[in-house]
Amino acid sequence: MAIGQLPKSFDPRKFARQGRQFEGSLALNQFGRLVNSLVDDKGEVQVVLNFSLSENNRVVLEGHIEGKLNMICQRCLDVAAIPVRADLSLMGVLTDEQARALPEEYEPLLFGDEPVELVPLLEEELILAVPLVAYHALEDCSAQQFYTTETDDEARAAAIEAEKEREEENPFSVLAKLKTDTTIQES
Numbered sequence: 115m116a117i118g119q120l121p122k123s124f125d126p127r128k129f130a131r132q133g134r135q136f137e138g139s140l141a142l143n144q145f146g147r148l149v150n151s152l153v154d155d156k157g158e159v160q161v162v163l164n165f166s167l168s169e170n171n172r173v174v175l176e177g178h179i180e181g182k183l184n185m186i187c188q189r190c191l192d193v194a195a196i197p198v199r200a201d202l203s204l205m206g207v208l209t210d211e212q213a214r215a216l217p218e219e220y221e222p223l224l225f226g227d228e229p230v231e232l233v234p235l236l237e238e239e240l241i242l243a244v245p246l247v248a249y250h251a252l253e254d255c256s257a258q259q260f261y262t263t264e265t266d267d268e269a270r271a272a273a274i275e276a277e278k279e280r281e282e283e284n285p286f287s288v289l290a291k292l293k294t295d296t297t298i299q300e301s
Contacts (some may be wrong), residue, residue, distance in 0.1 A: 120161055123229035126206050129165040132171040136163040142181070145237045151244065153184040153193050159238060163202070164208055173206030179236050190257035194250045200236075200243035214233035 142148070143155040144287035159181030166174045180199040187194040205220035207213045213222035223230070249255065 120179045121232060123231050125229055126165070126173045126175065126223060126225050130167045130175075130206070132165070134163075134165045136177075137161065140233065140236070142183070144233050147289065148183075148237050148240050148244070151185070151241075153186060155182065157181060158242065159236075164200070168205065171224075173223065175202060175204040175206075178200045179240060183244065185244075187255060187257075188247050189249055189255050192250070192256060194248055196245065196248050198240065198243050198245075200239040202239060222267075250255070 120136050120140065137160075139158045139160050141155075142152070142157045142159065145155075145159075149155040159179050161177070161179045163175060163177040166176070166197075168174050178199060178201045180197070182195040183198050184193050185196050186192075203220055204223035205216055207216065207222045207224055208226065213224065216222055
């Protein structure tokens with residue numbers, strides 16, 4: 115049960131029977147598809163993998179992969195180091211039918227006689243964990259200076275005041291008032 119270095123590929127059945135565990139890191143530049151949605155390929159992700167057999171002797175792969183990915187903050191358009199974590203809970207399957215019959219807490223790990231490549235497997239999980247829209251934390255975002263922290267009542271009062279000012283400045287507001295006055299007189 116010693117923790118070893120991350121393998122490039124693995125035989126899920128063999129590792130599950132042996133109860134293998136792995137911890138390590140992988141450079142981001144190994145994840146080509148993921149890097150296309152990032153600012154750069156600098157950095158690395160930490161990986162923890164635990165192989166085991168389920169009660170009915172099926173391969174189980176659990177663990178997680180996490181790291182900070184450099185993405186563009188959609189508030190300030192600066193680079194933001196976004197923490198991303200993908201938890202793995204996979205169960206080995208040989209067919210699509212077995213995949214559909216998996217317990218809810220597991221995702222399918224489809225494999226055959228060939229070894230499974232680790233990087234593409236982890237890359238899929240990371241891509242699914244990346245947020246659709248990236249933001250700095252509010253206190254770290256340079257765009258925060260343009261936002262106020264007014265309460266709802268203060269914001270509502272400010273909006274009403276701004277609307278009154280717009281109506282007063284509107285040259286057609288006099289015409290609208292004349293129209294309402296004539297409809298009242300006709301009644």
